[in-house]
Amino acid sequence: NAGVTQTPKFQVLKTGQSMTLQCAQDMNHEYMSWYRQDPGMGLRLIHYSVGAGITDQGEVPNGYNVSRSTTEDFPLRLLSAAPSQTSVYFCASSPGGGPRGYTFGSGTRLTVV
Amino acid sequence: QKEVEQDPGPLSVPEGAIVSLNCTYSNSAFQYFMWYRQYSRKGPELLMYTYSSGNKEDGRFTAQVDKSSKYISLFIRDSQPSDSATYLCAMRVGGGSYIPTFGRGTSLIVHP
Numbered sequence: 001n002a003g004v005t006q007t008p009k010f011q012v013l014k015t016g017q018s019m020t021l022q023c024a025q026d027m028n029h030e031y032m033s034w035y036r037q038d039p040g041m042g043l044r045l046i047h048y049s050v051g052a053g054i055t056d057q058g059e060v061p062n063g064y065n066v067s068r069s070t071t072e073d074f075p076l077r078l079l080s081a082a083p084s085q086t087s088v089y090f091c092a093s094s095p096g097g098g099p100r101g102y103t104f105g106s107g108t109r110l111t112v113v
Numbered sequence: 114q115k116e117v118e119q120d121p122g123p124l125s126v127p128e129g130a131i132v133s134l135n136c137t138y139s140n141s142a143f144q145y146f147m148w149y150r151q152y153s154r155k156g157p158e159l160l161m162y163t164y165s166s167g168n169k170e171d172g173r174f175t176a177q178v179d180k181s182s183k184y185i186s187l188f189i190r191d192s193q194p195s196d197s198a199t200y201l202c203a204m205r206v207g208g209g210s211y212i213p214t215f216g217r218g219t220s221l222i223v224h225p
Contacts, residue, residue, distance in 0.1 A: 004156075031211055040121065042217035043157070043201070050211075058212075090156055096211055101147045101203070104156035 002026050006091050006105035013081040013112045021076040021108050023091030031094040032074040033058070033102065034066065036087040043090070049074055081112045116140050119202055119216030128225050132189040136202035136216045139183065143204040146178050147213060148187045151199045160200075161187065192223045 007022045025032065033048040045058030047066040055066050063085060065077040074093075078085060088109050092102040119136045126132055134148075145164055149157035161176040163169045163185075169176045175188040185204070189196055199220050203213040 033212065040217070042119075043215040045212065048212055092156075094211060101149070101159040101162055102213065104149075104158065106156045107154075 004091055004093055004103050004105035006089075006108050008108060009106065010109050011111070013078070013110065015081060015083060015112060017081050019078050019081065021078070021089055021091075021110075023074045023076065023105060024072050025074075025091075025093040025103070026072065027093060027095070027103065028071060029093035029095050029103070030071070031096055031102075032068065033092045033094075034064070034074070034076045035090045035092065036060065036085075037090060037107075038087050046076065046089075078110075083112045086110060086112045115217075116214050117202065117204060117216045120219055121217055123220040123222055125222045125224065126192055128192060128194060128223055130192050130223070132187075132192050132196070132221060132223075134187040134189075134200050134202075134219050134221070136185050136204075137183055138185070138204060138214075140204075140206070140214075141180075141183065142206045143214075144207040145205050145213075146176070146185050147203040148174075148176055149201040149203060149215075151201060151218065153198075157201055189221075192221075194223050194225055197221060197223050 034046040035043040049055045049068040091105045094102045148160045151157040166180045173190045177186040199218040201218040202216040205213040
């Protein structure tokens with residue numbers, strides 16, 4: 001199994017450009033989340049989904065959109081990139097409750113110039 | 114004050130030392146407690162998972178939860194240079210969206 005796959009691994013955007021960060025999991029997990037990780041700030045939740053067709057905002061949702069049309073895929077869209085969105089983005093998935101944590105992807109390093 | 118507090122370090126220890134990593138929290142509803150390990154330029158990986166209070170051991174790693182003090186610990190025995198990484202604690206309530214709250218992570222350096 002591939003687990004959680006994120007593409008691209010690296011991206012440089014110009015201010016104002018839009019793009020989509022892709023995330024796919026092959027574990028049939030119900031729960032999926034997007035985090036950004038910045039030095040000294042830890043992991044901050046952007047958006048999450050508890051199943052296909054259901055999404056909700058996390059701690060830092062502004063400037064980002066998500067949708068969940070299938071169980072496997074959870075893309076993150078940057079609407080109009082800003083330098084403040086320079087960060088490392090992680091997608092994660094979980095089967096849900098009980099003693100099970102999240103499985104993370106390897107991350108997308110995004111630089112906005 | 115953040116819900117989960119974790120000293121960012123770095124914590125530098127010699128090979129073979131016993132390492133203690135800690136987190137404190139303020140939400141008494143947290144029931145599930147996790148430790149993740151993150152190597153440089155990689156995604157976090159789940160290391161240990163405990164429910165409620167008590168200890169859990171897995172090889173050289175022991176996770177400890179003290180709900181009365183709202184304090185959790187991860188002990189690493191016989192630390193190795195390969196243990197050098199950032200360790201993030203995470204915790205969540207029993208139901209709801211199952212979204213964990215993460216600490217900021219502690220950077221651990223084990224030198225030969």
